[in-house]
Amino acid sequence: MxxxxxxxxxxxxxxxxxxxxxxxxxxxxxxxxxxxxxxxxxxxxxxxxxxxLTPWQRVQMSRHPNRPYTLDYIKAICGDSFLELHGDRGFKDDKAMIGGLGKIGNQSFMFIGQQKGFNTKTRQYRNFGMANPEGYRKALRLMKSAEKFGIPVVTILDTPGAYPGLEAEERGQGEAIARNILEMTRLKVPIITIIIGEGASGGALGIGVGDTVLMLENTWYSVISPESCSSILWRSWEFKEQAAEALKLTASDMKKLKMVDEIIKEPLGGAHRNREKTFEIVSNAIVKSFENLKNLSPTELVKNRMDKYANMGVFKG
Incomplete structure (x- = not known):
């Protein structure tokens, strides 16, 4: 440990x-x-x-090297029923973005999420959880397949951001993320989104538009990381703790600002301290969220989702 x-x-x-x-x-x-x-x-x-815990300590917890990643959750929740699907049918298979079909009980779900590595070799293989445009296009392909067969979608967020490399920009990184946001707002099946670690920038938003957005207790969700914010405002990473405080990026901040719907409480010491209990809590949260959404018609789902996001940031002076 x-x-x-x-x-x-x-x-x-x-x-x-x-x-x-x-x-x-x-x-x-x-x-x-x-x-x-x-x-x-x-x-x-x-x-x-x-x-x-301070906001910066929450950020550190979200990055803990022993913390479970997306595939850990999927395999624990779905067992042998998970079937991973590959490729965007246009360029290649992005290893930073994984997705496939799995079951919780008798209910099928389309799981999509960013996957980080647990050592140097797998981190490079997974590109540190930073997806390229083909990753977001793969995610959209799987969402559209789920819509076609009436299967609810579960997206799992854990990324320091979309990959910012030259090749990603050449292949349309911004367009791919924007396209996903647009298409997710009007997807005709339930979307349940869970933030299990880092929820950074457009990289998270590219699969983060959900009917129900859940956030684990020791995670963060923001347009920018504390380090990057510090380097922009103070020209130094030394002020990352102040930046984390100012960004209001913790689960409690997000719930207060109505950016997320529910906080999933973690076992004492964080998700990595009791993985099995965490997996059980997350599985129950998915089932509960689906129960609340399954009887809504496609029209109601889309309307409620559009209204939800249109109302974000609105305040009365």
Missing amino acids: EYLEFELPIKELEDQLLKCKLIGEESEVDVTETCSQIETKLKETQKEIYKN
Whole structure:
């Protein structure tokens, strides 16, 4: 298990607890009471740290190297029923954007999401979760297939942004994202969107237009990353913590601003601390959201979705 800087007090207590248990196993000394005291202190420390996270610490949590990624969620939720589909039928298959059919119970869903890597080799293979235009065009192809057969769509957001390379711009990165946003507003099947990590810029919005938008507790959603915002406003990355605070990018900020519909509470310590519990919570949230949408007609779905996004940013002075 890797630890972030603000988690070091937790690491120290967990190390102490491990040593205490080893002493008890290797000798005849009764360490039950000592271990119990350390466990109590550990729980108190965890609660104290995680209930007072700053926006920047939430950003760090969203990027935690042990945090589950899109395929982890899909495989855990769907099991062997998931069938990955490939290619945009125009250029190539983008490994940063994955999608396919899967079932939760007896209900089929079209799952689409950005996939990051878990080591150097897979990060390069997945292009660090930054999709090219063909990734967004693949996503749109799968959404249109789902619409054709009346299958609800689940999109899973976890990207530092769309790939900003020269080749991506030459192949129409902006147009591909804009096209997806337009087509998603009028898709005639339910769309459930879940932010599981980083929700950055147009890269996230390209698959982020949903009837129901859910956001895990330790994630962020913003037009720009704190580091990039800091470099623009202060000409330095040193002010990323202030930028994170000013951007109002946390789940609670997004809920308050009505940018998302619901916050999914994570297990104490984050999604990576109890993966199985997190997968169960997310699966239940998908099912619950679909239950609320499944009886709406295509016309009602599109109207409600259009109204929802048209009303964002409206305020009365």
